[in-house]
Amino acid sequence: MDYESFFKQKLQDIKTEGRYRIFADLERCAKDFPYAYYYNEGDPRRVIVWCANDYLAMGQHEKVLNAMRGAIDRVGAGAGGTRNISGTNHYHVLLEKEIADLHDKESALIFSSGYVSNEASISALATHLPECVIFSDAHNHASIIQGIRNSRTPKEIFQHNNPTHLKELLSRYPRERAKLIIFESVYSMDGDIAPIEAFCDLAEEYKALTFIDEVHAVGMYGHKGGGIAQRDKQDHRLSIIEGTLGKAFGVVGGYIASSSYLVDFVRSFASGFIFTTSMPPAVAAASLASIQHLKMSQVERQRHQERVQKVKKRLTQAGIPFMPTSSHIIPILVRNAHQCKLASDQLLKEHNIYVQPINYPTVPRGTERLRITPSPVHTDQMIDDLIDALKSVWDNLYIEYAA
Numbered sequence: 181m182d183y184e185s186f187f188k189q190k191l192q193d194i195k196t197e198g199r200y201r202i203f204a205d206l207e208r209c210a211k212d213f214p215y216a217y218y219y220n221e222g223d224p225r226r227v228i229v230w231c232a233n234d235y236l237a238m239g240q241h242e243k244v245l246n247a248m249r250g251a252i253d254r255v256g257a258g259a260g261g262t263r264n265i266s267g268t269n270h271y272h273v274l275l276e277k278e279i280a281d282l283h284d285k286e287s288a289l290i291f292s293s294g295y296v297s298n299e300a301s302i303s304a305l306a307t308h309l310p311e312c313v314i315f316s317d318a319h320n321h322a323s324i325i326q327g328i329r330n331s332r333t334p335k336e337i338f339q340h341n342n343p344t345h346l347k348e349l350l351s352r353y354p355r356e357r358a359k360l361i362i363f364e365s366v367y368s369m370d371g372d373i374a375p376i377e378a379f380c381d382l383a384e385e386y387k388a389l390t391f392i393d394e395v396h397a398v399g400m401y402g403h404k405g406g407g408i409a410q411r412d413k414q415d416h417r418l419s420i421i422e423g424t425l426g427k428a429f430g431v432v433g434g435y436i437a438s439s440s441y442l443v444d445f446v447r448s449f450a451s452g453f454i455f456t457t458s459m460p461p462a463v464a465a466a467s468l469a470s471i472q473h474l475k476m477s478q479v480e481r482q483r484h485q486e487r488v489q490k491v492k493k494r495l496t497q498a499g500i501p502f503m504p505t506s507s508h509i510i511p512i513l514v515r516n517a518h519q520c521k522l523a524s525d526q527l528l529k530e531h532n533i534y535v536q537p538i539n540y541p542t543v544p545r546g547t548e549r550l551r552i553t554p555s556p557v558h559t560d561q562m563i564d565d566l567i568d569a570l571k572s573v574w575d576n577l578y579i580e581y582a583a
């Protein structure tokens with residue numbers, strides 16, 4: 181086989197479709213987020229980032245940076261091993277206690293990333309629970325799907341955010357059979373929110389475990405940043421809450437919070453937790469500082485929501501079509517992969533605004549979009565400039581305005 185031409189052809193196919201991924205080579209400005217330097221065209225150019233998942237700008241927060249520096253000075257760069265073999269640092273232990281408290285759960289466990297926390301926990305639970313059946317929301321993240329696949333457990337996919345369909349599927353199985361219901365709270369591409377209470381009601385009725393991915397909600401919702409389940413006072417009803425340290429908390433890493441026995445089980449059986457070097461202690465220290473800050477401070481959450489409302493209002497006034505969401509994620513619809521890429525290029529080249537185009541397979545074909553994520557540090561002036569730039573791009577490329 182001619183391997184090289186195989187790879188080349190596969191790449192050519194996605195290029196022809198307009199969905200070949202080009203990474204923006206950025207240098208974020210620590211004292212000056214949302215500004216970053218953009219390197220792709222030789223000389224670096226200062227641009228405004230409008231699509232970061234560092235939703236609250238905690239990745240640039242003084243307390244977080246100081247915690248990271250302090251930990252490096254105390255304990256060095258790497259952890260030095262897996263958790264079991266010399267790689268458990270005191271910062272990991274403190275962080276796990278803090279996360280358990282954040283979600284009012286007995287215990288918590290940290291992983292290299294949110295992706296790994298989903299994949300490793302779900303596959304460990306589903307593999308070992310006897311005759312388990314998984315009920316998974318149709319829009320669940322790739323990391324969840326991978327965890328389910330790895331477990332080779334029978335699964336039922338319920339229609340997105342649809343308790344009626346979930347109930348119908350649950351009712352086909354005997355009550356004694358082990359069941360795991362998996363869904364997200366805020367969906368990252370559409371910005372919509374799960375009916376958590378209805379799902380918990382069903383889980384109680386059919387005696388199922390519940391696993392919620394709160395990756396796009398932790399830090400941002402709830403009185404101490406515990407997520408949507410905390411905001412809606414459902415957190416005590418969920419068996420497992422999964423989150424990331426890489427989005428609103430501004431660092432990197434993932435976790436689950438649950439009962440002591442369940443967490444101890446995952447700690448003892450999940451391959452993706454056991455057989456890998458633990459996260460750098462400085463990363464744990466920075467995450468700890470970020471969580472602790474956001475537990476007490478409401479300023480970032482309030483300002484974040486206010487900025488989001490402002491951007492939505494201005495988009496409506498300008499007639500730029502976006503999906504109406506009740507979260508902080510604003511998907512602006514372009515509906516065509518090539519145009520989406522061109523719109524993003526024009527925003528960058530002519531307006532110094534960086535918004536990555538989102539194409540298939542991340543979203544279905546025909547729903548290509550620019551996903552805007554306002555943060556507390558986006559100013560009124562930046563919002564005005566964004567709206568003007570979008571209008572100019574919409575006119576230039578003859579993209580459809582809202583009806």
Ligand SMILES: *Cc1c(COP(=O)(O)O)cnc(C)c1O
Pocket residue numbers: 293294295296298321323364368393395396424425426427433434
């Ligand atoms: C980003 C994301 C993850 C993975 O989290 P990382 O910490 O970035 O690995 C998991 N689930 C969802 C829904 C996500 O969007």
